[in-house]
Amino acid sequence: MQTVKVVYIGYISQLLGKRQEEISLPDNPTAGDILQELAKAHGETFSSAVLSGDGQAVDSWTRVLVDDRDIRNLQGLSTRVKEGAEVCVMALFEVPAGG
Secondary structure, eight states: OOEEEEEEHHHHHHHTTTTTTEEEESSSSBHHHHHHHHHHHHHHHHHHHHHTTTTSSTTTEEEEEEEEEEEEGGGGGGGGOOOOOOOEEEESSSSOOOO
16 A cells, blocks of 8 residues: 545635545555545545546646646656655636536
8 A cells, every 4th residue: 555645725625624635545556546536535526626527637727746747747647656745636716617
């Protein structure tokens, strides 16, 4: 098992009522594995704020950083996260509702 520190910034922090947490995952997880685990832990509230409609991509209003590097500039949700890494999830704005 591997421990990852997750930091929440902006709207996500307000939504979850916390600024950070540590989660345990099987060794060598991807950013996508971490987001899916967080979605399980925090439910629809987290999923709708962070993931796109199908849950297979990060919402355009959200940024996910692994050790201060945006996963969009790495391998996206397939980015591997090392032991002791810090994952930051931040919403640029409050997620708009409706369509």
